[in-house]
Amino acid sequence: MPKIENFKGNLRLRWSYRGKRHCLTLGLADSPRNRVIAQMKADEIEKDIAYSQLDPTLVKYKPELEARHSLKVTELFEKFITAKSREIYSQSLTKYHATLGYLKQFFREQQAKTVTPEKADQFRQWLSERILPNTRRPMTTSTLKERVTLASACWDWAIEENLLEKNPWKKIVKGIKPGKTPPPNPFTVEEIKTIVAGFRCDRYYSFYADYVEFMLSTGCRPGEAIALRWKHVNEDCSSVWIGEAYYRGSLKTTKTTAAGHVPLSKSLQQLLIKRRAVGTTPNDLVFPRPKGGYLSDRDFRQRPWMKVLAKLNIPYRKPYTTRSTLISYWLSQGEDPAVVAKLTRTSVKMIYEHYCGVIKTNVQLPEILG
Known part of the structure; x- marks a missing residue:
């Protein structure tokens, strides 16, 4: 049987x-x-x-083929997400869910088997004209290619699972030429001071002021600050060890798996000394939610961050911009890019690719015959 x-x-x-x-x-x-x-x-x-x-x-x-091929576009992509959720980090799944949202808007009730290369290209064109939330700009070419590539990967997976027979996205993906990555758009020094002061004075969101100042002053990724525990802070609060990140319910290593100690400025040292209360245990979070537990990067971005920046009339940028802000400022002060790369847990190659415009240099040819 x-x-x-x-x-x-x-x-x-x-x-x-x-x-x-x-x-x-x-x-x-x-x-x-x-x-x-x-x-x-x-x-x-x-x-x-x-x-x-x-x-x-x-x-x-x-x-019968009809029974296997009757899935709607959105149903197919939801199955694809379920399959991939067993293989990749939850952070990466954010891109999948964002793509699903666009597929729902464009294809609605259409069946996946009826998507032709022409229809797929119409989706690409429609997507290229979408204005991103909280901005007044369409998505970048790299983001567009990423979304369409995920759609193509979904169809490849469906073919392997015997759910579909053809992939109409192949040529569409190849036709999207990667554009130049836009340079960082960091906060100015004046904006930094205004943001920190704005949080400290805010009636509703002053609780997050230390967290914001820490991110702006260290250039750490939001998830790294969220995962920070007192056992990661040395005795006199002059340095912290960063090697973990918390994102959307998962605690894991940092994005590049790089870890290390970061020396802190005098002002950050004093901030942590004041913050460390009597009775704090090594496993307590340094920047917990108001009611305890891990902060939600999504909730922080959608409420405190957006609302405070709006009150201050500062053009919106994601909280992650705190990282590019510190890196840009540090390099503009003449710090060695290799040192910046090491203490922000990234590569020198990435520093030169994205921040070459702010690296301070006084290059002059040597007097080789003098």
Whole structure:
């Protein structure tokens, strides 16, 4: 009797006949309704085995193509996200969910099997004209290519899972030429002072002032500051160890897996000394939520950060801009790019690719004959 199994969220049948093992992927998601279909196929196979009429190609037992290919675009991409969620970090899944949102807006109820290369290209054109939230600019070419590439990857996955037969996105992805990465748009020194003062004086969000100042003064990624515990701070608060990051429910290593101690300025040292209360344990978070636990980077961005910047009439940039702000300022003061790269846990190559315009140099050819 063929056995019904769940394999990566889909149903398949496994059995042995005349000393040979057989496996039939049905191309059906695991659901009560589809298990009924799987059982009917299992019964049909068992009957054919009893009468020595088993179809060796197994084509006879595969569900009709129409049943397997009737998924809507959005349903297909949701299955793709579910499959990928087992393989990648939750931080990366943000891109997948953003792509799903655009697919829902454009394709609505359309079935995935009806998407032609022409329709895929219409989506690309439509997407290139979308204005990003909280900005007045369309998405960059690199972001556009990333979104369309994810759609193409979804169709490739669907073909492997026997859900679709063709990928209409292949040429569309190749046709998107990567544009130049825009230079960082850091906060000015005046804006930095205004932001920190604005948080400290805010009636509702002063609680986050230390967190904001720490990010602006160290250039750490938001998730790195959120994951910081007192055991990572040395005794006199003159340096911190950064080697973990918390993002959307997951605690993991830093983005580049690089870790190390970061020496702090005198003002940051005093900030942490004042913040470390009597009775604080090594495992306590340095910057917890008001009610305890990890801060939510999303909630912080959508409420305190956006609202305070709006009150101060400062053009919106993501909280992550605090990182490029510190790196830009540090380099403009003449610090060695290799030192900046090491203490911000990134590569020298990245520093020169993205911040070459602010690196302070006084290059002059040497008097080689003098």
